[in-house]
Amino acid sequence: TQLTQSPSSLSASIGDRVTITCRASQGISIYLAWYQQKPGKAPKLLIYASSTLQSGVPSRFSGSGSGTDFTLTISSLQPEDFATYYCQQLSSYPYTFGQGTKLEIK
Amino acid sequence: EVQLVESGGGLIQPGGSLRLSCAASGFTVSTNYMTWVRQAPGKGLEWVSVLYPAGNSYYTDSLKDRFTVSRDTSKNTWSLQMNSLRVEDTAVYYCARGHALTTMQYYLDYWGQGILVNVSS
Numbered sequence: 001t002q003l004t005q006s007p008s009s010l011s012a013s014i015g016d017r018v019t020i021t022c023r024a025s026q027g028i029s030i031y032l033a034w035y036q037q038k039p040g041k042a043p044k045l046l047i048y049a050s051s052t053l054q055s056g057v058p059s060r061f062s063g064s065g066s067g068t069d070f071t072l073t074i075s076s077l078q079p080e081d082f083a084t085y086y087c088q089q090l091s092s093y094p095y096t097f098g099q100g101t102k103l104e105i106k
Numbered sequence: 107e108v109q110l111v112e113s114g115g116g117l118i119q120p121g122g123s124l125r126l127s128c129a130a131s132g133f134t135v136s137t138n139y140m141t142w143v144r145q146a147p148g149k150g151l152e153w154v155s156v157l158y159p160a161g162n163s164y165y166t167d168s169l170k171d172r173f174t175v176s177r178d179t180s181k182n183t184w185s186l187q188m189n190s191l192r193v194e195d196t197a198v199y200y201c202a203r204g205h206a207l208t209t210m211q212y213y214l215d216y217w218g219q220g221i222l223v224n225v226s227s
């Protein structure tokens with residue numbers, strides 16, 4: 001299953017609302033996770049099962065979608081949110097990742 | 107506290123073999139979905155393999171003839187044996203714990219810090 005994220009990069013300001021989209025090449029129910037990765041660091045789980053917030057992740061992060069179309073929304077960007085975001089499908093092997101969305105400061 | 111620490115990476119010539127290990131603490135590897143993910147320099151994430159609690163394993167198609175996963179329950183570690191290494195296998199390799207959603211689906215809730223494998227002559 002291929003995952004296509006859009007946009008590939010995004011410039012935004014502190015306080016902005018940001019939405020990243022992940023589209024699957026076939027239906028994956030709700031089996032999608034979102035990760036955040038900062039340079040030189042391991043990815044960090046944000047959301048699983050499309051919309052369930054991982055423990056300890058700020059509530060400004062939210063996810064939605066099912067089937068083939070999914071979104072990650074950050075309601076009010078904070079300085080620590082500038083990073084690269086990846087979606088991953090958990091429906092069938094191989095558990096593919098999207099190509100990533102780099103979120104930069106405007 | 108859950109921790110994962112990779113070891114065994116480094117510089118290796120094309121055609122060589124390398125064994126990565128991941129030492130786990132704070133949980134038992136034999137009851138979780140132990141996964142390897144890699145990231146080539148400047149590129150995105152690529153899922154590599156998983157070892158199920160029951161002992162079955164899955165690999166990304168392009169690697170399954172060269173890579174093998176195993177675990178050592180006495181040491182609470184699992185390993186990735188990589189043979190016939192190619193330049194394109196150069197990447198940071200992460201071990202990660204899979205937390206079950208269903209009997210087949212899991213998400214990666216804890217990750218190691220990553221270890222570099224550099225395949226070069």
